[in-house]
Amino acid sequence: MSRFPTAGHLASWARFAPKAKESVGKKKGRNSTGHGNRYLARVLGEAAVTAGRTDTFLGERYRRIARRRGKKRAIVAVGRSILVIVWHLLSDPQARFKDLGADFYQSRINPERKKRDHIRQLEALGFTVTLEPAA
Template identity: 80%
Template sequence: MKGSTGTKKGKNSTGHGNRYLARVLGEAAVGAARTGRFLGERYRRIARRRGKKKAIVAVDRSLLVIIWHLLSDPDTRNTDLGSDHYDHRINPERRKRAHIHQLEALGYKVTLEPAA
């Protein structure tokens, strides 16, 4: 469908790509999203911010990258990073500052004491 300026309007799809592969990857991504593993946690993190459909597409791409690496190099092995991968990756000091900033933005005065 074209708009008044001759530009394409409508769906966000480019129309290129293998629709059968996209469908199979979509089903695999939905299955992976229900797990307690890395891809399931990736889906939940993205779905919170961007929505469920975009999260499925992001997990589709992650699956496709994993599959490509496994098929392109026979010596490659897939190791799951675990659902707590993002928790360990974020710097604790940075997380602390972010939480303090959020509380101050809500109108609280924050003083921290180390736990015993």
């Protein structure tokens, strides 16, 4: 892995790094990542789709992105994440993989902010909200 100084270099070589082509606010191209190694892309794509069916961090990442941006973009994003994980594992012999868990994103949400957002949404629908702590 000494050929690639960083995980970003490997992702760029494999064409799993998104690029934004823009000139004077006008988008150029089709927002694709380009032509890379099609065999690597196929394997990463299959791994990403399979990871999307699991109850892991990568599975939750796939589902979140697919919900917002679509399945194809989710495949590329999770494929890139897998490629970055592989680079770290191969470049550092001491590195060990530890899954962050499917609840990684949920555990990062501030409960007070979540409560405030739900109250605001209910009030926007015309309800009066009074909260009492559970017994």
